[in-house]
Every structure is written in structure tokens, then in C-alpha cells.
Amino acid sequence: MNLMKINEYPKYWAECYGIAPFLPTTRKEMDALGWDSCDIIIVTGDAYVDHPSFGMAVIGRLLESQGFRVGIISQPKWDNKDAFMELGQPNLFFGLTAGNMDSMINRYTADRKLRHDDAYTPNNEGGKRPDRAVLVYSQRCREAYKETPIVLGGIEASLRRLTHYDYWSDKVRRSVIVDAKADILLFGNAERALVEVAHRIAKGEQLEDMKNIAGTAVIIKEVPERFREIDSSRIEKPGKAMPMINPYATEEECKTKQEDEVKVEPVAKPVVVTASRHDPKNTYIRLPSYEKLCNDRILYAHASRVMHLEANPYSSRALAQKHGDRELWVNTPPIPLTTEEMDFVFGLPYARVPHPSYGKEKIPAYEMIKTSVNIMRGCFGGCSFCSITEHEGRIIQNRSQESIIDELKDIRDKVPGFTGTISDLGGPTANMYRLGCSDPKAEINCRRPSCIFPKICEKLNTDHRHTIDLYREARKVDGIKKVLIASGVRYDLAVESPEYVRELVTHHVGGYLKIAPEHTEKGTLDLMMKPGMGTYDRFKNMFEKYSKDAGKKQYLIPYFISAHPGSTNEDMLNLALWLKKYEYECDQVQNFYPSPMCNATSMYHSETNPLKRVKYKKREELFVAKGERERRVHKALLRYHDPLNWPLIRETLISMGKKYLIGDRANCLVPEEGSEQETQLTPAQRRQSGRHGAKRFATKHPNQPDIRKDGKRPSGNRPTTGNRPNGNTSSNGKPAGKAGTKPGSKPGSRSQGSDAGNYSASANGKPSGNRPSRPGKPTSTRQGQGQGGNPNRSRTKAK
Numbered sequence: 001m002n003l004m005k006i007n008e009y010p011k012y013w014a015e016c017y018g019i020a021p022f023l024p025t026t027r028k029e030m031d032a033l034g035w036d037s038c039d040i041i042i043v044t045g046d047a048y049v050d051h052p053s054f055g056m057a058v059i060g061r062l063l064e065s066q067g068f069r070v071g072i073i074s075q076p077k078w079d080n081k082d083a084f085m086e087l088g089q090p091n092l093f094f095g096l097t098a099g100n101m102d103s104m105i106n107r108y109t110a111d112r113k114l115r116h117d118d119a120y121t122p123n124n125e126g127g128k129r130p131d132r133a134v135l136v137y138s139q140r141c142r143e144a145y146k147e148t149p150i151v152l153g154g155i156e157a158s159l160r161r162l163t164h165y166d167y168w169s170d171k172v173r174r175s176v177i178v179d180a181k182a183d184i185l186l187f188g189n190a191e192r193a194l195v196e197v198a199h200r201i202a203k204g205e206q207l208e209d210m211k212n213i214a215g216t217a218v219i220i221k222e223v224p225e226r227f228r229e230i231d232s233s234r235i236e237k238p239g240k241a242m243p244m245i246n247p248y249a250t251e252e253e254c255k256t257k258q259e260d261e262v263k264v265e266p267v268a269k270p271v272v273v274t275a276s277r278h279d280p281k282n283t284y285i286r287l288p289s290y291e292k293l294c295n296d297r298i299l300y301a302h303a304s305r306v307m308h309l310e311a312n313p314y315s316s317r318a319l320a321q322k323h324g325d326r327e328l329w330v331n332t333p334p335i336p337l338t339t340e341e342m343d344f345v346f347g348l349p350y351a352r353v354p355h356p357s358y359g360k361e362k363i364p365a366y367e368m369i370k371t372s373v374n375i376m377r378g379c380f381g382g383c384s385f386c387s388i389t390e391h392e393g394r395i396i397q398n399r400s401q402e403s404i405i406d407e408l409k410d411i412r413d414k415v416p417g418f419t420g421t422i423s424d425l426g427g428p429t430a431n432m433y434r435l436g437c438s439d440p441k442a443e444i445n446c447r448r449p450s451c452i453f454p455k456i457c458e459k460l461n462t463d464h465r466h467t468i469d470l471y472r473e474a475r476k477v478d479g480i481k482k483v484l485i486a487s488g489v490r491y492d493l494a495v496e497s498p499e500y501v502r503e504l505v506t507h508h509v510g511g512y513l514k515i516a517p518e519h520t521e522k523g524t525l526d527l528m529m530k531p532g533m534g535t536y537d538r539f540k541n542m543f544e545k546y547s548k549d550a551g552k553k554q555y556l557i558p559y560f561i562s563a564h565p566g567s568t569n570e571d572m573l574n575l576a577l578w579l580k581k582y583e584y585e586c587d588q589v590q591n592f593y594p595s596p597m598c599n600a601t602s603m604y605h606s607e608t609n610p611l612k613r614v615k616y617k618k619r620e621e622l623f624v625a626k627g628e629r630e631r632r633v634h635k636a637l638l639r640y641h642d643p644l645n646w647p648l649i650r651e652t653l654i655s656m657g658k659k660y661l662i663g664d665r666a667n668c669l670v671p672e673e674g675s676e677q678e679t680q681l682t683p684a685q686r687r688q689s690g691r692h693g694a695k696r697f698a699t700k701h702p703n704q705p706d707i708r709k710d711g712k713r714p715s716g717n718r719p720t721t722g723n724r725p726n727g728n729t730s731s732n733g734k735p736a737g738k739a740g741t742k743p744g745s746k747p748g749s750r751s752q753g754s755d756a757g758n759y760s761a762s763a764n765g766k767p768s769g770n771r772p773s774r775p776g777k778p779t780s781t782r783q784g785q786g787q788g789g790n791p792n793r794s795r796t797k798a799k
Contacts, residue, residue, distance in 0.1 A: 003335060006195045007344040012067030012202055014039060022050055022355050023060045023072045027087060030071065038071035039063075040198065041090040043137050044154075045099035045106075045129035046120040046365075047358065048074040050351040052407075053369045055100055055154055061348035062191055063198060068092070074355070075121065075128045078136045081143040089145045092201045095194075096141065096182070097154030098133035100365070102595060104156075104168050107131060110593040111631070112168060119368070122354075122361035131168075132156075138180035149207050150182040151197060158187040158391050159596040161217045161330060162307060163290045163321060165300065165605040167594040172294045172605075177217055178323050183207040185217040188334045189377060189392055191345060214313065215334030220327050223284065223320055230317070231286045232306045236613055280317045280332060285310060289322035301606035302614040308599060313393060314444040336378070336397045343403040346374070352414045370415055372424035372486065373407050375399055375470065379428040380436070380460075381490060382450030384529050384599035384611065385518075385564060385592065388428045394451070395443070398434050401470050405477060412479040420480060425470065426487025431494055431504075434466040449599075449611075452492060453529040462493055464500035471503055484510050488559075491515050491539035492531040498542060505546040509554050513543065516559040519567065520578045527566040527609065527622070528600070558584065563591040563625040563634040565603035569656060576637040576669060577661075589638045591631050643678060646670045 017033060024030045025048060030038070040063055044056040051057055060070045071090070076083035099106070099120055106129065107115055116126045130136040134156050141150055160176040177185040184207050186193045193215040200210060211218055223229070285306060293300045310316040313333040321328045337345070352370070354363050377397040379388045404425070412418055427433070437443035437451070438461045451460045474483045485508045494501050505513075517536045519525050525532055540556055547554040560575060561567075579586065594601040602610045609620040625631050633652050636645035649670050653661050661669045664677070671677045 003192070004196075005338070006062070006191055006341050007065070009066055009195060009199055012039070012199070014069045015067030017069060019064065019349050022351055023048070023057075023064070023070050024087070025072050025074060025355060025357065030087065033069075035069050037069070037089070037091055038087050039068040039091045039202075040093060040095060041071045041073060041087050042095045042097070043073045043076065043084065043141065044097050045075060045103055045133045045137075047122055047363050048072050048355040049363060049366045050353065050355065051366065051370065052346050052348075052350055053372070053374060054366075055097060057350060058345060058348075059095065059097075059153070059190075059194060061350060062195065062345060065344075065348055066195060066198060068198060068202075072355075076137075076140075078130045078133075078140055081140050084137075084140045084144040089148060092198065093149040093151050093183075094141045094145075095151045095153060096134055096137045096157075096180075097152075098137075098156035099129065099154065102156045102159065103129050103131060103133035104166075105593065105595060108168060110591040111628070119364040122358050122363050124362070124364050134160075134176055135180050138182050142181065149184075149201065150180070151184050151186060151194075152177060152180060152182045153186040153190050153194065155391060157185050158190075159387055161185055161187045162287070162319070162328070162597070163293050163303070163323075164596040165594070165601055166596065167601070167604075172290070172300065174290050174323050175217065175321070175328050177219060178326065178328065183218075184210065186215060187217060187330075187391070188215050189337065189397070190215055190334065191337065191341070192334050211329060212331060214332050217328065217330040219323075220329045223327065223329070226282060227284045227318070228282060229286050229320070230283055232288065232303065235285065235306055235309070236302065280315055284318040284320050284329075287319055287321040291322070291324070297606040298608055298614060298616055298619065301602050301608040301610040304597075304599065304602035304606075305610040305614055307597075308390070308449055308610075309447050311390070311394065311449075312444070312447060313395070315447075333393055336393060336395045339398050339400050342377075342397055342399045346399055346403055346407060352410065353416065369423070371411055371418060371422055372426070373404055373411070373422065374427050375404050375425055376427040376433050379432065380451040381429065381432075382448075382453060382529050383518075384527060384603070385561065387595055387598040389449070390597045392428065394449075396432050396434070396436050401466075401473060404470060405473055408474060408477050408480060412477070418479075421482045421484065422474065422480060423484055424486035425474060425483060426485060428487070430485050430487035430489045431464060431467055431500065432490065433470065435461055435463075435493070437461070450529050452490075453531070454526070456492070456496070462496040464494075464497035468497075468500055468503050471508060475507065482510070483508055485513075488514055488516050492535045495535060495538045495542065501539070501542045502546045502549075505543055505552075505554065506550040509547075509552075511553075512555050512557050514557040514559060515539065518559060518561050519564065519571070520575045521567070521571040524564060524567040524571050527603065527611065528561075528564060529611070560586065560589075560638060561592055562589055562638045563631045565592065565600055565607075565624045566609070566622045567625070567634065568623045569633060569637075569652065572634045572637040573653075573656070573658065573661075573669075576640045579638070580640060580669060585641045586638050589635050591625075591635050640669050646678065647673070 017035065020033055022029070023042075024033060024035070024038075030036075042056050042060055046054060046056060048054075048056060050061075056072060056074070060072060063070045071087040073084060073086060076086075101120070106118060106120070107126070109115060114126075117124045118126045118128060121128045134152055134154070138150055138152070141148065157176050160173070162175055164173060164175075165171075166173045173179070175185075176182075184197065186197070193213050196213055197207075197210060197216070201207065207218075210216070211220060211224060287303050287306065288296075288299050293303060307319065310319060311333060313335050316332045318332055319328075319330040321330070354361075354366055376399065378392045378395055379386070380394045380396065382389050382394065408422060411422070412420075437446070437457075437459050439459045442459050448457070451457045456462065471483065474480065485504060489504070494504070515536070516530075517533060518528050518530050520533050522532055536558075543554070543556055560579075562572065592600065592604070594604045599610055602608075603622055604624055604626070607622050607624050608614060609622055612620055625634050633648060636642075636648045637652075639645050640649060650662055650673060653659060653669070661667070663672055664675060
């Protein structure tokens with residue numbers, strides 16, 4: 001496949017203006033640069049931070065490198081068009097993004113309650129972006145300059161590119177490009193598509209002629225003539241089982257006459273890769289229309305499953321979906337960037353600090369990731385609650401070691417107040433750097449949603465030597481005293497490389513390491529597409545052994561999700577008993593957050609398992625905790641130690657016939673009503689005031705020291721404390737359990753689309769739950785996100 005590299009396009013004529021110290025945000029700044037106008041204006045819901053972990057900075061600097069004059073309108077007032085006219089009319093187009101997180105996840109909790117803070121806003125101030133920001137920004141841009149093309153991007157647009165279930169309105173909504181009345185939508189990591197679109201518009205082409213760019217979605221009148229339609233029911237017909245293509249199918253050989261007459265010793269059969277049934281260049285899949293999906297949740301599960309099967313950028317087919325009399329055309333996912341292109345993107349001239357207009361105001365997301373480095377993109381974990389794979393893709397995109405080391409030096413030299421500690425070397429996960437399929441042909445045709453579930457694919461390269469070498473080189477950089485790993489470790493991969501675990505534990509854990517088993521029960525773990533607890537135990541044993549060998553007292557901080565689809569009261573009770581057995585206590589627990597597009601959200605809406613063939617009859621129905629009380633019960637069980645939850649837990653245990661778990665015996669979960677343990681609570685503990693009401697406690701083991709003998713706190717990723725009877729206070733003052741984007745989830749675009757993942761607690765003070773994707777990539781939510789641990793996941797989730 002011959003693709004033009006993003007760093008090889010002929011530059012636009014405006015390159016003569018050179019590089020701006022910061023992309024201009026006001027007309028005065030434009031005048032200082034000698035600009036009479038902007039070629040492209042980016043409108044974003046985040047504060048402008050010129051850092052590769054923030055999507056607007058990556059996209060802005062990338063377009064600047066192509067020779068375009070790029071302006072930024074950051075967090076504009078949206079009640080009228082005035083703010084959108086601040087920089088004048090762009091010569092080419094408006095680029096709109098809600099920011100590094102989906103605006104609804106950013107503004108509302110998993111219980112649909114309004115948040116009063118925003119990590120991507122100066123001073124953590126809430127309310128600086130509207131609900132469904134992409135729609136509002138698009139409307140205002142149209143009011144300002146009706147004829148100017150509008151290009152949508154970022155995680156909110158990416159995860160809403162098709163008909164999708166919307167948790168906040170509890171209904172199925174149209175593609176965001178239809179509601180926004182935009183001209184084109186870019187999904188996933190959009191650098192490749194964005195550069196092509198910008199140059200083609202600059203040459204005078206019309207957006208309506210750009211129908212076939214990978215990584216884009218458009219509204220068209222009719223399907224291009226050269227394409228042949230395949231109805232989604234022909235791939236997997238709801239109600240009738242049809243075998244799924246096996247990309248590793250064994251070639252069948254006919255028996256010979258000799259084999260019939262004489263017993264022949266079995267011969268090993270060659271493994272061959274089966275080509276796709278239909279040429280993706282000439283066929284497309286017809287998905288059920290928006291109108292049909294609105295009223296048929298089983299059909300919705302079917303459509304979601306088909307969409308997830310068509311996720312391979314090399315062999316997937318375009319998707320078509322009717323919205324009334326209009327046709328939504330979604331091209332194949334973008335081709336991953338090469339290492340050379342990744343180095344180019346991350347080597348652009350970022351100032352690495354917020355725009356000077358913010359003065360001394362603090363932007364929490366920036367403070368969290370200013371000394372972290374994104375080493376890769378993508379995740380092949382495929383966790384069903386995480387949307388990182390849907391956004392960034394399953395194929396890992398890696399930076400070179402040289403590029404990463406150069407960024408470490410850049411941090412050392414540019415970041416104000418740098419103390420010598422790198423807070424993270426990671427991405428959506430900590431340990432997928434330079435891992436991938438060892439068979440290029442299989443990778444091109446594979447349709448598996450995960451390379452490591454239900455077991456690690458035999459074709460997957462799990463050699464961690466590149467990551468180990470990177471860690472060792474990072475520690476050698478002058479001025480770097482400590483390199484911590486804050487992204488979540490995918491422990492089922494880590495156990496395949498004991499040397500990696502030893503390196504990690506010996507040099508890169510600052511007392512606590514977060515990992516994400518998510519649950520303890522096999523049924524729920526299978527729906528999450530997560531490994532069983534046996535793998536967790538293996539990793540825990542290795543972690544403890546190597547910590548002891550290094551002479552360090554270090555602790556694992558596990559994440560868990562409450563109210564995940566398929567998890568019953570019995571499952572949550574068993575999880576609570578496991579937590580008590582091993583003396584873990586979780587506070588600030590986050591319930592499952594149904595972010596757009598991920599498999600678990602399809603489970604939530606349809607109460608059906610889309611990981612298997614979807615059937616109207618004899619389908620696998622799932623229990624889903626939807627009501628407020630059911631979700632409260634699941635959350636309460638995870639926080640069994642909190643006296644405020646005891647009445648609800650008692651009531652639940654009695655209704656389940658588990659009254660024997662109430663009492664003061666060792667095997668009981670909660671004490672009897674009116675027991676001495678309950679009556680001795682102080683008034684402050686009862687009303688959750690003072691330090692007991694701080695609600696800033698992450699997963700915590702009672703034996704973990706908060707204060708060392710020298711009176712100082714342990715370094716590294718410390719679990720926060722707070723709402724516990726013993727009154728421990730927060731170690732970092734940050735609330736855990738907040739939806740974020742993995743900065744891997746680092747704030748931003750690690751998933752600008754790393755919006756997915758629900759965590760029970762944050763071990764390092766980063767928002768857990770739907771974590772933001774790592775800023776710097778067009779972001780999401782991991783509803784999850786894999787096992788990465790950056791605030792960028794909108795998993796945001798660290799797997």
C-alpha cells in the first residue's frame with residue numbers, strides 16, 4: 001500500500017511565516033505574527049496547552065508543519081457567535097473538537113450528576129464547555145461564517161460517528177455528523193486524514209468530492225457506483241447462526257484413495273491465512289438504519305458487533321447507514337502511522353506549557369502529565385468496557401527510542417520546576433511498546449477483537465526487551481533521577497516476561513503499582529474480555545518476590561468496576577468478600593460508565609452479549625444493573641467497609657438469603673445493626689464531614705504505610721485516602737474515580753478516544769473510571785481503555 005507520509009507533503013505557501021511560539025488565540029497575537037488571516041481555525045473545549053498530550057496542540061502543530069497558519073479558539077462562550085469570530089473567517093476550514101474527553105463524560109458523573117470541576121480548565125473550573133460540545137460549536141460556526149467548511153474530530157466525534165446509544169438521554173442517537181450538519185468527520189488518530197483533507201481543500205477541491213479517505217465519515221446522496229453492497233445480516237444474521245471467518249483456518253485436504261485403504265500416519269497440516277471473503281476496495285457493509293436501531297435493541301447489538309468486526313484498517317470494509325433519506329458513509333479506519341511518522345508528530349516544536357494568557361492559573365490535566373511521555377498508541381487488549389481500540393485501533397503505533405529519549409531531554413530543559421522525576425513512560429497501557437503480530441499476513445486479515453483474550457494469540461510477539469531497553473536508557477539521561485510507570489500494566493502480558501517484571505519492580509515503582517483485574521468472577525471477566533484471577537495471582541507473586549529481592553516494601557493497587565453489564569448481585573458480593581479476605585478497601589468507587597461505541601455499552605443498552613453471535617431467539621441475555629438502586633447496591637458492595645453503606649448491604653444480603661454474612665464473625669461482610677462497631681462512630685464519621693468526608697481514597701490495603709518512620713510519605717503512585725473510619729486523608733488532594741482521557745489515559749488524546757474505562761479508584765491521583773485518553777492524540781473514553789493508566793483515557797481505563 002503506497003501512502004504519502006504525513007511529513008512528505010509539499011508545504012502550503014504560508015510556510016514563509018515560520019513557526020509561532022504559540023498558535024495565536026487572539027487577533028492581537030495574529031498581528032504580532034504578521035498574519036492577516038488564519039488558514040485553519042481549531043475550536044476546542046479544552047484550555048490551550050501546547051503539549052503533545054493535548055489534541056489541539058498536536059493537530060495545530062501538525063498543520064503548522066504543513067505550512068498552514070493555524071489559530072486556536074479555546075473554550076469559547078457558546079451562547080452566541082461572537083467568540084467564534086474572534087480570529088476572523090478561516091481561509092480553508094474550521095476544525096472542531098470537544099477536547100481530550102467526551103463533553104458529556106467530562107461534565108457528568110456515572111450517576112448523571114453534574115460535575116463542578118474540569119481538569120482541562122484553568123483552576124479546575126467547571127462549566128466552561130457545553131453539553132455535546134461538537135454540536136454546539138458547529139452551530140455557532142455556521143452562524144458566524146455559513147459557507148466555511150466544518151471538519152469534526154476528537155474523541156467525542158470519533159466515538160459517535162455511527163448511530164449510537166447515548167447514556168445521558170437513554171436513547172439511540174444519530175451520527176454526530178448528521179446532527180452537527182458538518183461537512184466531514186475524522187475518527188481515530190486523525191493525522192493522516194487531516195493532512196490529506198487540508199491539502200486537498202487548499203488545492204481547491206470540494207469536500208463533497210472527498211468520499212474515500214480512510215478514517216473519515218461523510219454524508220452522501222448515493223453510494224459510489226464501484227462498490228457492491230453486503231447486508232450486515234449476510235455476515236451475521238440475527239436469529240440464525242453463521243460461522244465467523246477464521247483467519248487462522250487450517251487448509252483441508254481431500255483423502256486420497258490410499259488413505260482409504262491403508263492407515264496413514266497423521267501429517268502436520270500447514271497453517272494458512274484465509275483472505276477476506278470480499279475485496280474491501282470494492283464492497284461495503286449495509287448496517288441497519290438509524291430508524292430501525294431506535295426501536296430494536298437486539299438489532300442494535302447486532303449492528304454494534306458487525307461494526308467491531310470491521311475494525312482492521314487493512315481488510316475492513318466501508319460501512320453505510322441510512323439516516324432518513326440521507327446516507328452515512330464511514331470509510332475504513334485510518335492506516336496506522338509508521339514509527340518515522342510518530343517521531344515526526346511528537347518532535348514538533350511544542351512549547352510544552354499552557355498558553356501565557358492563563359498566567360499563574362493551574363490546569364490540573366497539564367500538571368498531571370507535564371513530565372510524562374507517550375511512547376505508543378493503540379491497544380490490542382480489546383476490553384469490552386474500553387473504547388481505546390475503537391478510537392486508536394488494535395495495531396500498536398510506536399515511537400523510536402531516540403525520539404522518546406529526546407523528549408525526556410526536552411522535558412528536562414523546558415518544563416518549569418522540573419525536579420528530575422518522569423511521572424510516566426507509557427500510553428494506553430504501560431507494556432505494549434513494540435508488541436504486535438509476528439505474521440504480517442495474519443495481521444492484515446485478522447478480525448479478532450483482542451489479541452490476548454480468551455488467551456494470548458500464538459502469533460503475538462510478547463517479548464518485552466524493547467521496553468526494558470527503553471527503561472534502562474531513560475534512567476541514563478543526565479538530569480533524570482527517577483522514571484515512574486503510571487500507565488496501567490497489562491499483567492497478563494507482563495507475566496510472559498519475568499525480566500520485565502523484575503525491571504519494573506526494581507526501578508520504576510514508587511511504592512505502589514496500579515493494575516486492573518476489574519473483577520474476580522469468571523462470568524463477568526469473560527464479558528469484560530479480561531483474564532481470570534489466576535493470572536493476577538501469578539503477577540502478584542512475581543511482584544512480591546522481586547520487591548523483596550530489591551529490598552523494597554511495595555504494594556499492588558487493584559482497580560475494580562462496579563455494575564458492569566452481566567455482573568449480578570451475587571458476583572458483586574463475591575468480589576466484596578474477596579476484597580475483605582485480602583484486606584482491600586476501596587473508596588470513590590465508580591460505577592460502569594456507558595461511553596459511546598464500546599461493546600459493554602451495547603451490552604448495557606441491549607441486555608444482550610454482542611461478543612457472541614446475536615440471535616433474536618436463544619440469545620444470551622445479560623443481567624444489567626440499570627436502576628439507581630441496583631447501581632447503588634453494586635457500588636456499596638465494593639465499599640463494604642463504609643458504615644454509610646451498611647444498611648443497604650444488610651437489606652441486600654437479607655433479600656439474597658445471605659443473612660449469615662451479617663455479624664461480627666470473621667467471615668461476615670458487615671456488622672449487625674446497632675452493633676458496638678456501628679454505635680462508636682463519631683458524628684464527623686456519620687455525616688462524612690472533615691477528613692472523613694474528603695472522598696479522596698483510592699483502593700487501599702490497611703497494611704500499606706501512609707507515613708514512613710522518617711515522617712515522610714512514600715514516593716510514587718500513592719493511593720489516596722479519605723472516607724474511612726480511621727480518618728486517613730488524601731495524599732494528593734485529587735478525587736479518584738473521575739472519567740478521564742488516558743494522557744494513556746493521560747488527559748488528552750491518548751485515546752482521544754481513550755474515554756473508556758471504569759475504575760474503582762485512582763492509585764496515582766489521576767481520574768479513574770472513564771479515563772481520558774492521553775492528550776496529544778485526537779482522543780477517549782477507555783470505557784475503559786485497555787489497561788493503560790493515563791488520564792487520557794476516557795477507560796478511560798488502565799489495563
